[in-house]
Amino acid sequence: MKYDFSSIEKKWQRVWEEKGLFKAESDEKRPKYYCLEMFPYPSGRIHMGHVRNYTIGDCLARFMRMQGHRVLHPMGWDAFGLPAENAAIKHGTHPAKWTYENIEYMKGQLKQLGFSYDWSREIATCDASYYRWEQLFFVEMFEKGLVYRKKSKVNWCESCQTVLANEQVIDGECWRCGKEVVEREQDGWFFKITHYAEELLKGIDGLKGWPEKVLTMQRNWIGKSVGAEVNFPIEGMDEPLTIFTTRPDTLFGVTFMSISPEHPLALRLAAMAGREEEVRAFCNKWSKVPKRELQMEEREKEGVFTGAYAKNPLTGERVPIFVANFVLMEYGTGAVMAVPAHDQRDFEFAKKYGLPIKVVIQPKDQRLDPEKMEAAWEGPGVLVDSGEFSGLGSKEAKEAIVAHLEKTGIGRKKVSYRLRDWGISRQRYWGAPIPIIYCDECGTVPVPKEDLPVTLPLDAQLGEGGRSPLPTLEDFVRVKCPRCGRDARRETDTMDTFVESSWYFLRYASPHEETRPFDPDAIRAWLPVDQYIGGVEHAILHLLYSRFFTRVLRDLGYVEMDEPFTNLLTQGMVLKDGAKMSKSKGNVVDPDTMIKAYGADTVRLFILFAAPPERDLEWSDAGIEGTHRFLLRVWRHVTENLEPLRGASLDEQALKDAASKSEGLKALREKTHQTILKVTEDCGKRLRFNTAIAAIMELMNELNGLLEKTEEEKRDRGFWSVVKEATRSALYLLSPMAPHIADELASLLGEPVPLLGQPWPKGDEAVAQSDTVEIVVQVNGRLRSRIKVPRDASKEDIESQALHDENVQRHTEGKRIVKVIYVPGRLINIVVGGK
DSSP states (O other), X not given: OOOOHXXXXXXXHHHHHHHTTTOOOOOTTSOEEEEEEOXXXXXXXXXXXXXXXXXXXXXXXXXXXXXXXXXXXXXXXXOOSHXXXXXXXXXXXXXXXXXXXXXXXXXXXXXXXXXXXXXXXXXXXXXXXXXXXXXHHHHHHHHTTXXXXXXXXXEEETTTTEEEOGGGEETTEETTTOOBEEEEEEEEEEEOGGXXXXXXXXXXXXXXXXXXXXXXXXXXXXXXXXXXXXXXXBTTOSSOEEEEESOGGGGGGOOEEEEOTTOTTHHHHHHHXXXXXXXXXXXXXXXXXXHXXXXXXXXXXXXXXXXEEEEOTTTOOXXXXXXXXTOOTXXXXXXXXXXXXXXXXXXXXXXXXXXXXXXXXXXXXXXXXXXXXXXXXXXXXXXXXXXXXXXXXXXXXXXXHXXXXXXXXXXXXXXXXXXXXXEOEEOOSSSOBOOEEEETTTEEEEXXXXXXXXXXXXXXXXXXXXXXXXXXXXXXXXXXXXXXXXXXXXXXXXXXXXXXXXXXXXXXXXXXXXXXXXXXXXXHHHOSXXXXXXXXXXXXHHHHHHHHHHHHHHHTTSOOXXXXXXXXXXXXXXXXXXXXXXXXXXXXXXXXXXXXXXXXHHHHHHHHHSSOTTSOEEOOHHHHHHHHHHHHHHHHHHHHTHHHHHHOOOOHHHXXXXXXXXXXXXXXXXXXXXXXXXXXXXXXXXXXXXXXXXHHHHHHHHHHHHHHHOTTGGGSHHHHHHHXXXXXXXXXXXXXXXXXXXXXXXXXXXXXXXXXXXXXXXXXXXXXXXXXXXXXXXXTTEEEEEEEEETTOOHHHHHHHHHTOHHHHHHHTXXXXXXXXXXXXXXXXXXXXXX
């Protein structure tokens, strides 16, 4: 019987669909499991990265369903965004037409791979039925003060003709097109994510199921700094210069002040001292430089003296005020105190401009001399020349000095964050319209909730260079003010597409709700997501925004949870020839081509087997061919032994009797139950699908080896009972990974199918417990043999058997045995030296 994978896969995909096998059930008696992979952008075709992501999720979803869970495993489309506009321009079509055609094609590709998605819950973020609720959230956030509009310097991508959030600028380039990003000033809408900074930071500690790398990235992005805000009086002015510092213990070492070129006091201070022209030129020069460039460590520190002086509030010393290119207005107060002895940046600046260096912290084991210092001492130590605080350690001094600042009214304890509010305005067409109206009489007015959605006009055509047509569409722009009825104009910016992906996982719980965003009972029944799967490149953008949005929706009364995703798996990339697949490198492997050549099950199995899920996977033509050969062996094993397998009994007593008569059958039963236990552990707890598959392969090897050696035993009905138990178990275990061939072979055996509707096999610990154990034998740390010994064998007996092993003797002959290292139940390492 030929393994016609193409016909078999189409057959079972049809059966699954007809039975509605993947529909999520709300049976409250069974535990829920919400498995979700990050939804794709409908770019036109899926790539191997998609295949890997979705195969991991599908394997897990199938496994959990067979484990007795009610499983929600949905799919949808992150459908708004620039690529659709760019493709529309390139192909002379409309973004909507291009997007929906791509969705249909990619949906067919996903079905071809046999993924167990509940397509009845499919969503596309470009549908008004989806983004109407996003607009509702915007209006309610506006009413709560969590959305505001301001003029600010923004990151501008000339190529994409739109604003980018800080998180979307990577090494000075647009995250989407890779072109240079510049800064420009304009009005825009912002989500107040900083309102949740502390809660987002604290919440990280509870994310026990997330990779530490992702948690660290989020902690660093939020960037909490605890310190003090201190007021330095300015000579000739009533208002002080307020600074933020994380090192109040160094206040006695301040020798100058640095302020941002954009600080509102910069030109006023210069005008007082008659240095306005020089300072203005400096400020104009550096105000045009993008912030990301100013933050580069290697950039030379430059400054200009304003001519003004401040007074150190603790010492009364007079310190000059400089405008410096490394101080950013966005962080802290836009002004910093400079302590060159204990800050490397200040040290370099002081050396360049001949400013004094004053040591106020001495390290434990050395004595700093400001005249001989070659670098700043930024570590802890004991305070010196610091008045009443001299002699205190750095940590103790920080607390004492802050207390003194608060007591005297000079300053106060302050917490600062690196996190900035999320700019969501985009000057693009293909996005969700921002539901705001501008009225000359009433000002900024949100669109009334009953008038939502503000629908994106689908008959609009992109302007020259992809410019948004919305500002030129009179029917769209001209509206009546909902408050006073006068002529008004509609906002023409659209929302950042990351807004849509910040809450889509919630909509899957009740995607057909027409009168509200979510059914509360459905949210309680399914959320939070139990396992979320996607790339680590989303660690800051999507994952942080989703955590923020979940909290906003909680505070708006839509959900009760704080965190959206209980467990997170960040899968590695799929590489070819050591590099990420790309058309420019000519190393792309097309999933359709592989499915046509080997079948979906082979592609799925190889993707899972080639590497642990969180590691990068190197594509191998030899590897996928080897995987296909394995499935052929499974196919031949069942089809060539079909008659005795179908006729064999799985009666437990028959199995025990057969195993008691034959060491080979006893070993096969042990291997069968060991494999069940291992695959269950690897799939359910460790997510190590590669080692689970390896275990199934080992079981099949032992099975085939037994069939080759025992012709006489095959005549015994008990023999086929044990073989059937192993075969049946292998098919059930293989089912989440290669579901089509598993269902086909199981049906040939007379098993109830589809296997997805059947319970997962149970491993028997007693049967799995072998009387013998396999010991790895190494010589000087290198594998030389494997031996089987009785489970209760002594170290001396194991050592003797290892030394008498034929292959081991070849590597120890004529050499001196230095020592023997034994790890009980696992390995023995024979260390040898010269003769």
